[in-house]
Amino acid sequence: MQRLRFHLALIAAKCSIILIKMLGRNASHNPGAIALKICPKFMELAPKAPKVICVTGTNGKTTVANLLTDALVSDSKKVVSNRLGSNIVPGCTTNLINSLNIWGKCVVDATVYEVDERASRLILPYLKPDFLVVNNLFRDSLKRNGHPDYIFNILNTYCPDNTKLILNADELCSSQLKPNNDRVFFGIGKQETDLTKSINLIADYSFCPECGEVLDYDYLRYHHIGYAKCNKCGFHSHDADYLATTIDRENNTLTVMVNGEEQKYPLISDITFNIYNELSVISTLLELGYSYEDAYKLVSQIKVPDSRFNQDEINGVPVIQVLSKGQNSVSSSRAFDYVSEEKGNKVVILAMDDRHDRKKSVEYIGWIYDVDYEFFKRDSIKQIIAAGPRCYDHKVRLLLAGVDESIIHTCFEEVDSVELINWEEIDSVYILYDVYTYDLSCQIKEKVIKHLEGAK
Amino acid sequence: MIIELLYPRMCCLYGDKGNTIFLQKCFPDAEFVFTELNDKPYFLDNNVDLCCMYSMSEPNQEKALERLMPLKEELKEAFENSNTQFLFLGNSMELLGKYIETEDGYKIDALDVLDIYSVRHAPKRFNSLIRAKMEDITLIGYTSRFSDTFGITEELALCKNDVGLGSDAKSNLEGILTKNIIGTYLLGPLLPSNPDFAKWLIKRLGIESPTLPHEDVLYTCYKTKLNEYNIPDLELN
CATH class of the missing domain: 3.90.190.20 (Mur ligase, C-terminal domain)
Incomplete structure (x- = not known):
């Protein structure tokens, strides 16, 4: 019965995509909403792509999801992403629908989902992503998101245990997610312009999560982004597996240390938050199994949309x-x-x-x-x-x-x-x-x- | 003048820090003591005129209670007999009750200073504009929280809302005022947003006719906003 509902939902959603597109609109939200109306367990029942990658966090998730999709597409992979639609349940469901043919068979190599961090509890357990990329968790809408600890708790509870996390070592909230999962970290090493004390009004997570002592920083970039250490109990930020060591803004290169080997990539934007975005893309490509040479080629072909x-x-x-x-x-x-x-x-x-x-x-x-x-x-x-x-x-x-x-x-x-x-x-x-x-x-x-x- | 901020690194959600910035402008010569999480509250061993604690996440509420519970009797004594004025904003007020009940029914013991208790309802979040009467002062602001506080009586309440949720979402009684403890679920920059209330608080610190920094602009801002509360069918959240 459930399979029947699933197939009916898929057919209805596919038909709605044709109709909505004929009206000249983006069929990004409604097909998913229709499918879920007919089959509430659609997301759970649908076959998944060989690689499912979810991207979430407060800032940068749209950029990272788009860059990653562009990189995979430039490798001639068949990829769908929800770049035109919403990042809550219906938008992600539409993306899933786009990965299937009318018979319910997956026809893509990978799906990339930008996932709203608050809605992730309704998405991650069903998509069961192979990789979850989290760039950061900062303060956001008070009404919707409450506070970063609340969002942390959602992700920590609902991210499946067998998902591999790709996390920002320099951000002390999101980097503590799912300690028992397989995880890798990216970060930017100490730069000349870094500080050791915050100049911002808001520096959340500036006390030790283990013992409560005020943290010291080997370097602090802005707010609480940096490498923190506790002089009382020895706690410290995670060491990055993918560590940007040199940002050469004159020659537009980004040097990343990977397993003791220096890898040089094109610097696609010289703004710090975009360097974090690029690093998370490089880390994900390498985690997907691309060699340095192949990852270099893909990164050379992507551009960061500077809508800001x-x-x-x-x-x-x-x-x-x-x-x-x-x-x-x-x-x-x-x-x-x-x-x-x-x-x-x-x-x-x-x-x-x-x-x-x-x-x-x-x-x-x-x-x-x-x-x-x-x-x-x-x-x-x-x-x-x-x-x-x-x-x-x-x-x-x-x-x-x-x-x-x-x-x-x-x-x-x-x-x-x-x-x-x-x-x-x-x-x-x-x-x-x-x-x-x-x-x-x-x-x-x-x-x-x-x-x-x-x-x- | 000595003003203490209790656990300011973790108790400063969504604009609460505006009160500290404002107080620093009001009292440029005051000593500000920023008490870290692992330090003993300064007011327990020293004369402090005003001690402020702002809102925090639920896990951090538990961290604060872990530190404060061993000092429960000392704290009660200070709340009862010291000359310090205490200002608790947002869910910091909940620490003063008997317990905080979590979403799954577990009760976390609190300081038991007042005969009140709080219940968390996450993921349900209460968001609401508030307009409230406190003596001849009209308070305006916003509450955004996962919890309710029960047991606030007319005698204990800081103010009575005519717009928005009370401390218990089914009541119109908001906050607490008893002896030298002032508490409210209103969060963020309460003082710069409410010049009359700021003056009322400063008077309690022994200053008879306070003048606020940029007072004319503060009042223009306050009155403009107060006027907007009269929008027909005002959306509260």
């Missing part, structure tokens, strides 16, 4: 959109750090207020006190315009961070921010936006461009 930055230059004035994910203090602090370090006098427009909450609610804005607004206390930042319904909250936060009140401006409508710019004193315009305010940031950019073109 978008730059135009009008009459010599750069106008830069920077993604600064709301509720995500690490993402936002990284963005603030990047903007504050850029050369030249600038105006920064903050357009990160939640898109949904403004309609019928009052956004809980407490997360901005986890973000390093202190980075904006630089002489090169000439104006900061807090734009959106929570503009006064940003103003209070900026003042408490020590930013001079005379450079802070506020407006309730994001696009009105452009009217407040004092063009005399700036060389560049930075627009910081949330995932859901991208369109508003584009409207701001358009208005800025219009002004700059008019000023020609």
